[in-house]
Amino acid sequence: MTETYTESNRTEVRINSERLRRRFDEFNEIAATEKEGVNRPSLSDANREARDQLVEWFEKVGLETTIDEMGNIFGRRKGQNNDLAPVLVGSHVDSQYFGGRFDGVIGVLGGLEVVETLVNAGIKTERPIEVVSWSNEEGVRFQPDMLGSGVFCDRFDLEYAYGRCDKDGKTFGEELERINYRGDAPCEPRDLHRYFELHVEQGPYLNEEEISVGVVEGVYGFSWMNVSFEGQADHAGPTPMHLRNDTLVAMSNVVESVRQITATTGTDLVGTVGSVDVSPNSINVIPESVEFTIDFRSYDNETVQTAVDHIQNEIQWAGEREGVEWDVEEIMRVDAEPFDDTCIETVKRAAEHTNVEYIQMVSGAGHDANYLNTICPTSMVFVPSVGGVSHTEDEYTEWEDVVAGTDVLLHAVLQESDGR
Ligand SMILES: [Zn+2]
Incomplete structure (x- = not known):
């Protein structure tokens, strides 16, 4: 891309709705269910296919891809000063057995879209930006849930995670090996500047209020x-x-x-x-x-x-x-996990900047962001779940809300990646 960075394109930049939508459609063809959900439980063949697709896209956008010992996938876009800690965005791409097409996926594809938008607009950031897909967030096949981020944040040790069994007696470690996603990078806490996670609300509040974005102040x-x-x-x-x-x-x-x-x-x-x-x-x-x-x-x-x-x-x-x-x-x-005040303010400013109506709210469900919050300043961006429904194929989010949430994520990342 030959476009040059100016303050105005930094202010006015928005994500590419069409491109994001194409990605969603293509990604969710993998193990699509009849009712437009997905069936990609952790470390299944379908989960591997989704991971392969993600890695392919990370590389296409020019991100340096790293897979850690838990199979967490990181895509890194270099900053101007790579000694600075990165801003991390992401979520998960494993699903419930018959789960929704946005749960988790929106945070990962949304993060990728944010980075690609910056690449295409020629906007450079001081800090590196990384997009992550955490392993085994749902906890339907291997318990407990949020295992990938849990090990990364030192909540569980690696051997414990590898030993988790599914109902057929297959362990997490064996299955990770089988699908070829047991990486070399150590899965342990490292210096991160911020973590932002875009996710569907999974509850009814935003939908009832007809508001596109929830700025999440913490988790129950x-x-x-x-x-x-x-x-x-x-x-x-x-x-x-x-x-x-x-x-x-x-x-x-x-x-x-x-x-x-x-x-x-x-x-x-x-x-x-x-x-x-x-x-x-x-x-x-x-x-x-x-x-x-x-x-x-x-x-x-x-x-x-x-x-x-x-x-x-x-x-x-x-x-x-x-x-x-x-x-x-x-x-x-x-215990309830209040998110970082600075990050909450950042997300609010991003919503104001992009003219998106928002409310501040608390999450009833747990997310990878809970664990990340224990090692670096964290907040989340919620978008409405139609009817408040999730963990079923009927889960749905209106496309304009997906776009609004991803634009908020973009501007949260932009604010936090300037090196201060
Ligand atoms: Zn989720």
Whole structure:
């Protein structure tokens, strides 16, 4: 490109909507589902194909591509001063089994579009800019989720990650090797100036408000609990009601309590019983045992704690009322993660600069940005999910919102890559 850099093209530059759309369409032909979603779980053949396509595009745009030990893919555009820490943008390209076409992909293809826009406009930056695709964000095939960014940010060690098994007993390490994405670059924290992640909201707020962009100030904290009740199986016919120790009745009380607690504790608290295993699970037998999960989330850590304390009492009372034994184990607790104030302001200014309407909001879902936030200043840009729907093929974002969000990402990156 022969265009030269001027202050005005730096101010006025916008991403190329057509090019981005073509990329999306081509990328999402890989393992496309009938309902226009994608099926590219982590380290599957389809995931490999998506990675290959990405690497091809990175190289075509002139990015120096690096793959680390976790299969995280980085594309780097040099700056004027390569001793400076880079601005990093990205997300993930693995998907749920039947997931949406924008979840994760928008952050990676959006990041690539940002860099290509700068290349084509002849805009040079002081700092290098890198685009990343993190491995195993979804956590559907290998748990836990956000494994690639988790190792990168020192949350998990490499051996732990390699040993994660899918339901067929295949390990993350073996599968990474099989698809040829076990790279040489060390997967460990390094000096980063900023991290910005563009992502679909996965909730209803932006869509309801008809606003194109959410400036994300942080992510909800949460508690995950496993609960079990142990009672007595018996025949559903001859056993009178007063002689029953029915674990499913105890559980129903707790489910009801979860709903009650969310209505009375903190305005943003959400609570879910999402997984239930009842035994013997038979039409004419009183349920002897039941195991289920509880998920509480809020942006306020004390609210989560209050909910946990409250539900533990409810579990005990439900058990005593029904005459069954109970057990509660908190298997995971993550505090709310407020993002960096400077980065939040940067994203707001970028939205104002590009004349995009925005609101400041909190993310209910976890993202790679949570972990990045622990090693470098971070924020996120959200775009609306139509109907608030995600993790299904029906997930959708209007194209004009994709463009608006990517332009905001572009100008956030431009502000932060000038070397100050
Ligand atoms: Zn995602």
